[in-house]
Structures are given as C-alpha cells and as structure tokens.
Amino acid sequence: MPDTRRRGDDLVRAIYSSALAELAESSFEELSFEKIALRARTGKAALYRRWSTTADLVLDALTDPAAGFGETRPPRTGSLRGDLMVLLGGFAWILDEPHGRALVQLITQRQRHPALFERVRELVFRPRQELIQELLGKAGTARLAAVGPRLVLVAHIESGPVSEAEVEAIVDEVLLPLVG
Numbered sequence: 707m708p709d710t711r712r713r714g715d716d717l718v719r720a721i722y723s724s725a726l727a728e729l730a731e732s733s734f735e736e737l738s739f740e741k742i743a744l745r746a747r748t749g750k751a752a753l754y755r756r757w758s759t760t761a762d763l764v765l766d767a768l769t770d771p772a773a774g775f776g777e778t779r780p781p782r783t784g785s786l787r788g789d790l791m792v793l794l795g796g797f798a799w800i801l802d803e804p805h806g807r808a809l810v811q812l813i814t815q816r817q818r819h820p821a822l823f824e825r826v827r828e829l830v831f832r833p834r835q836e837l838i839q840e841l842l843g844k845a846g847t848a849r850l851a852a853v854g855p856r857l858v859l860v861a862h863i864e865s866g867p868v869s870e871a872e873v874e875a876i877v878d879e880v881l882l883p884l885v886g
Contacts, residue, residue: 730807
C-alpha cells in the first residue's frame with residue numbers, strides 16, 4: 707500500500723491553512739494544536755515538532771506567501787489612484803478569505819493578546835503601511851498611510867464584504883484629498 711501521508715511543504719501548507727481557518731471560525735483562546743491537527747489531517751506531533759505555541763504557528767501562517775499575507779509589492783499601475791485602488795481593493799478582498807478573517811479575529815482580540823497583536827502589527831501591517839507611505843511620497847506620513855487600510859477594515863467589521871465602490875470612495879473622497 708502506498709504511503710499517502712503529506713510531508714514537507716505540503717504538510718506545512720495544510721497546517722497553515724488549517725490554523726488560519728480554525729482561527730477565522732473561532733477565537734485565539736479556542737485555537738489548539740489538537741483542532742489544527744485534526745483539520746489538517748495529521749498528528750499533533752507534527753505541529754509540536756515545528757512550533758512551541760499556537761501563537762508561533764499563527765504568526766508563521768500569517769506571513770506565509772501561500773497561506774497568509776506574504777510579501778507586498780508595489781502595484782505599479784502608473785498612477786497613485788490606481789496603486790491605492792489595487793492595494794486597498796486587494797486588502798478588502800483578503801478580509802473575506804480565511805487568512806483575512808483570522809486577522810480580523812486577532813485585531814478584535816488585541817487587548818487580550820497584546821504581545822501577539824504587536825507581532826502581527828510588525829509582520830503584517832507595518833510592511834503594507836510602509837508601502838502605502840512610499841507611494842504617497844512626500845505627503846506620506848505613517849498616520850496618513852494607515853487611514854485607507856483602517857477605513858477598509860472598519861467598513862468590513864461594520865458591514866461585511868467591502869465593495870469596489872466603497873474602496874473607490876475611500877481613495878477618491880478621503881485619501882487623494884488628504885494627499886492633494
């Protein structure tokens with residue numbers, strides 16, 4: 707009988723996806739290696755060999771290029787408006803994906819897990835904020851670069867999926883006038 711167990715990158719990807727899906731559906735307090743292993747169809751030992759805590763696993767999953775957020779690159783559409791539309795539209799879309807829903811869970815639970823949230827801020831938010839700040843050029847302060855993503859996030863938390871029209875309004879009615 708052939709060995710059908712996943713190993714290496716396939717197993718790690720399944721674990722990352724399972725961890726983010728579990729977190730997206732529950733809370734950080736409810737997240738456990740047991741639940742993640744069950745969802746990934748592997749043994750808990752496979753997780754304990756790689757990560758000492760669920761927080762370590764979640765951080766690795768969130769920064770993974772396939773399962774999480776990975777690297778952010780400038781869109782280079784040729785215009786500031788186009789670049790902002792691509793970045794904020796992509797962020798709005800991601801918030802409906804498992805890794806985006808997991809991120810929302812961590813944001814809403816930040817007071818219970820401040821150290822974890824600070825690492826998420828450093829690994830996920832800061833690189834994207836720096837990219838937006840770079841796109842905004844001389845007018846780009848850290849606070850201004852955070853406005854668009856925060857408005858998208860609040861719109862998502864308040865109303866669910868953020869439409870392209872809403873992203874367009876954020877760019878045209880808020881960001882571009884602030885930069886102008």
